[in-house]
Amino acid sequence: MRRLIAAALLPLALTAAACGGQATQEAQTTPAPGTSATPESFGENSLVIYSGRNENLIAPLIDKLKAATGVDVQVRYGDSAELAAQILEEGDRTRADLYFSQDAGALGALSKAGLLAPLPQPLLDRVPEKYRGADGTWVGVSGRARVIAYDPRQVKDAPKSVFDLTDPKYKGKVGWAPTNASFQSFVTALREVSGEDKARKWLTDMKANDTQTFAKNGDILNALDEGKISAGLINHYYWFEKVAEKGEAAVPSKLAFPQAGDPGSLVNVAGVAVLKASKRAEVAQKATDFLLAAEAQKYFSDDTKEYPLIEGVPTAAGLPALDSIKGPDLDLGKLDSLDQTLTLLKEVGLV
Incomplete structure (x- = not known):
């Protein structure tokens, strides 16, 4: 074993x-x-x-x-x-x-x-x-909570689910980091909660929607603040750390905590x-x-x-209470199936 x-x-x-x-x-x-x-x-x-x-x-x-x-x-x-x-x-x-x-x-x-x-x-x-x-x-x-960071200058209504991001209106405007460990944990949760087929379809649809690839979460956030993309998948603390460093006035992006049960609302x-x-x-x-x-x-x-x-x-100031985040019903120990996630990401052509 x-x-x-x-x-x-x-x-x-x-x-x-x-x-x-x-x-x-x-x-x-x-x-x-x-x-x-x-x-x-x-x-x-x-x-x-x-x-x-x-x-x-x-x-x-x-x-x-x-x-x-x-x-x-x-x-x-x-x-x-x-x-x-x-x-x-x-x-x-x-x-x-x-x-x-x-x-x-x-x-x-x-x-x-x-x-x-x-x-x-x-x-x-x-x-x-x-x-x-x-x-x-x-x-x-x-x-740490998974969130959808977005640019309110470009997005009127914040996305409520990661599945919203496959909409054609987001074509070429969403950022993700497939080689990032926290992203891979999120995809593992997606597989465990929604099933392998739905996870594969979401990844394939996101890729077909020309989702932009970045090396890390901080790069996604910077691209958002520079107006290069309109939404991105990150962990919450990247935004809060940047605000603490530069001040909220210098960080135009905002955070959306996905709806209850959504795989995008994972708290790892x-x-x-x-x-x-x-x-x-x-x-x-x-x-x-x-x-x-x-x-x-x-x-x-x-x-x-x-x-x-x-x-x-x-x-931290500005963070919603932890018990207000209704993440997917998942035993976090099941995130140990990361090897299957990596296989899936390879098959889809993301790593």
């Missing part, structure tokens, strides 16, 4: 590496200094994290973790799929104590392979059930899991506790403009 799942993750990891440099929210593949040491060389209050989240994004949070817990943390940074494939290959020999994934799909793959340890119920209960593993082996720590999570093979499970749980406490959750809200997942921490 492990070999089958690793084989499924490998092409995704290679694709992600080939398409590197997405944006600050996405993982870099260069390991951090000092990560070549073995776990046995660390003390009992040490922790090895394999992080699919970008070092520039997460390093300040890791510093906060060290300060709050006194834990000696060593981090290996890379793409989430690459690191998951490595953990699958390492098996019980893995050096990782805690796996920090960019999305739920890779967590689901490791769960399916039986490599994750159950988390204490009090930790799990801090997060709504739909944002954690059904078997209790992983938990989301921050959320970054999440963590403790490796079953870890000899420092208690320390890894201590780190998980920190990530699900107010300080870390406020960091996600204030600094990365993601959704905090615990009660009592406000979202």
Whole structure:
């Protein structure tokens, strides 16, 4: 089973590496200094994290973790799929104590392979059930919503569904990023919710409608603001980060949160899991506790403009409440079928 799942993750990891440099929210593949040491060389209050989240994004949070817990943390940074494939290959020999994934799909793959340890119920209960593993082996720590960004100078009525974008009126005016990991997770949700045939038809229709291809979400947003396209598929935080940097007056695009149940309204999570093979499970749980406490959750809200997942921490100004987003009825662990999505995207001619 492990070999089958690793084989499924490998092409995704290679694709992600080939398409590197997405944006600050996405993982870099260069390991951090000092990560070549073995776990046995660390003390009992040490922790090895394999992080699919970008070092520039997460390093300040890791510093906060060290300060709050006194834990000696060593981090290996890379793409989430690459690191998951490595953990699958390492098996019980893995050096990782805690796996920090960019999305739920890779967590689901490791769960399916039986490599994750159950988390204490009090930790799990801090997060709504739909944002954690059904078997209790992983938990989301921050959320990101898929949105349709649009240019109100060109679009009078905001699109309510991703299926609206195949309308001839949008021909040549929509942007997407097929090699982007978050887009591929969205297509996986589309496959799981609407079925393979409908997903294929949507992709084919969008391609026939001359949808414009970009390398990353930030490029889509810039093209929107420059009036080069009229709509684009991105994650919500790109818009909020740009507004925080440049001011809302300098960002003419707006965001549309798709209607309830639409695959385009997917809320994916970054999440963590403790490796079953870890000899420092208690320390890894201590780190998980920190990530699900107010300080870390406020960091996600204030600094990365993601959704905090615990009660009592406000979202970034202007964001709709998380519970107001009625995404598709989907077990996020099923996003582990990304290999089938990649096959579909290849068949349609998008990657």
